[in-house]
Amino acid sequence: MKVKIKQWNAVAQWRWDTGNKDAADDEEGDVCGICRVPFEGCCPSCRVPGDDCPLIWGECSHVFHMHCLLKWIGTAASKQQCPMDRRPWATAERRVDNAPPPTT
Amino acid sequence: MDARLRRVTREIADCKNDKTSSIKIETIDESPFHLKGSFPGPEGTPYQGGNFEIDIVIPESYPFQPVKMKFITKVYHPNVSSASGAICLDILKDAWSPVLTLKSTLISLQSLLCSPEPNDPQDAEVAKHYMTSKASFEETATYWTHIYAGGPGSKDAKQLNSGDDVAIAGLEHTHVDRFVELGFPKAKVVDALRRLNYRGNNIRNIPDDRVIEELLK
Numbered sequence: 001m002k003v004k005i006k007q008w009n010a011v012a013q014w015r016w017d018t019g020n021k022d023a024a025d026d027e028e029g030d031v032c033g034i035c036r037v038p039f040e041g042c043c044p045s046c047r048v049p050g051d052d053c054p055l056i057w058g059e060c061s062h063v064f065h066m067h068c069l070l071k072w073i074g075t076a077a078s079k080q081q082c083p084m085d086r087r088p089w090a091t092a093e094r095r096v097d098n099a100p101p102p103t104t
Numbered sequence: 105m106d107a108r109l110r111r112v113t114r115e116i117a118d119c120k121n122d123k124t125s126s127i128k129i130e131t132i133d134e135s136p137f138h139l140k141g142s143f144p145g146p147e148g149t150p151y152q153g154g155n156f157e158i159d160i161v162i163p164e165s166y167p168f169q170p171v172k173m174k175f176i177t178k179v180y181h182p183n184v185s186s187a188s189g190a191i192c193l194d195i196l197k198d199a200w201s202p203v204l205t206l207k208s209t210l211i212s213l214q215s216l217l218c219s220p221e222p223n224d225p226q227d228a229e230v231a232k233h234y235m236t237s238k239a240s241f242e243e244t245a246t247y248w249t250h251i252y253a254g255g256p257g258s259k260d261a262k263q264l265n266s267g268d269d270v271a272i273a274g275l276e277h278t279h280v281d282r283f284v285e286l287g288f289p290k291a292k293v294v295d296a297l298r299r300l301n302y303r304g305n306n307i308r309n310i311p312d313d314r315v316i317e318e319l320l321k
Contacts, residue, residue, distance in 0.1 A: 033203035034167060036111050044107030072202050075168050083201040 015040055016055050018063045033083060034068035043067040058082050059090040108166050112136050115206050127210045129160070137162040140176070141206065143214045145253065150245035151179070151217045154253025158210060159189070170200035171209060180241075180248040180274070182222040182231035191216070192226035229298060233274050237304030244274035273298040279307070288319050296321075 016039045018030070031038050042053035043065035056066040062084040072078050073089055082089050113136060119129045128142045139160040145151025157176040163169045173196060175189035183192045193216055195204060225231030234241040251267060270280050273294045279302055283293040296318040300310055 035107055036114055044110065068202075072168060077169070077198070077200060083203040086199075086201070 016063075018055065032065045032068055033062075034064055034072060037065070039063070039065070057092040059092040060085050060087050061092075108162065108164070109136060111167060112162055112206075119207050122207075125207070127207050127214075129206055129210070139206070141173070141210045143210055145249060146214055146218045149218055150242045151181075151249050151253070154249035156213075156217075156253055158213060160206065167202035167204075170196050170204075171206060172196075173209065173213065178248060178252040179217075180230060180245040181217060182220045182225045182227060182234050183216060184230075185227050186230055187227075190226055192221075192224060229301065232301040233303055236301055236306045240274060240303050244271065247271045269294055275302060283315060283319065286316075292319060 018039060030040075032043070035044050037043065039055055040049060042049040045067055046053040054066050055063050056069050057063055060082050062082055064083070069083075069089075072083055073080055078089075079086075080089050081087060116129050116131070116136070116139070119125070119127060126144050130140050132138050132140050139162070141158040141160050142155055143158075145154040145156060154177070156179060159174050159176050161172040163172060174191055175184055178186065178189070180186060184190070191213065193212065195201075195209065195212055220234060222231040222234045230241075233244065247268075251272070269291070270277050275294060275297050279297060280290065280293050283297070284290050296315060300315065300318060302310060302315070
């Protein structure tokens with residue numbers, strides 16, 4: 001039997017690589033702790049998820065929507081601490097597991 | 105839908121769906137920002153068997169500002185005002201974090217009932233009572249749980265009539281009666297002895313003259 005493909009539709013799905021492989025098993029793991037919206041959604045001030053509403057990683061390994069975290073860090077009450085562990089917030093380099101080695 | 109409304113709606117729904125938790129959150133009127141929480145008193149404490157209701161107000165900039173909570177149910181505890189229900193707890197003030205939720209904050213209040221901090225009191229008179237005689241404090245807290253939070257009374261409390269003002273103040277009948285016999289009105293004696301912390305070993309430090317001076321004020 002021969003099949004002739006006349007037309008096809010591509011379907012793609014994306015997720016942020018939060019570095020937390022168990023996120024799917026962990027109910028709380030895949031939402032931003034500040035706004036409680038999934039990482040794949042956007043922070044409450046944005047309309048479109050994706051590169052315009054990225055995530056931010058702390059050196060303490062906690063992840064938030066960047067806009068949510070910056071809003072919190074901007075308040076005096078935050079004392080510039082991570083909302084999860086109250087350590088001084090330090091933004092980490094984004095960790096990408098399968099990143100190709102840098103070419104220079 | 106604004107961020108605050110979205111988060112609060114989600115939190116209320118999550119709490120409703122969690123059948124294993126003893127924490128309840130419900131709306132009072134049409135406003136989603138004025139709520140009522142409740143939880144059972146922790147086992148093995150004077151609050152055991154009682155149900156404690158909390159008034160919850162969600163501020164404009166929640167979750168970047170702490171939620172406002174106070175006890176609706178009267179509770180006898182060093183970190184809770186026995187008059188207003190105001191609570192002294194760090195996470196409701198400067199230790200707030202936006203990752204805390206209504207449910208986790210209510211759980212913190214429940215655990216505050218297990219571990220009073222008399223050195224950082226909200227109600228100084230209750231804290232003094234706690235530090236002078238823990239046994240007498242616990243008897244009073246149990247009595248309050250019995251009459252205000254619907255809890256079972258201790259053996260002593262059951263023998264008393266509901267709403268005994270001497271027991272509510274955490275005092276002994278024999279002490280109150282001694283000054284009432286001198287001709288002072290009972291309510292005034294109860295007030296004075298409570299202010300002076302007339303309990304346990306502290307009684308030795310308070311001569312009768314001092315009590316009478318307080319009564320004549």
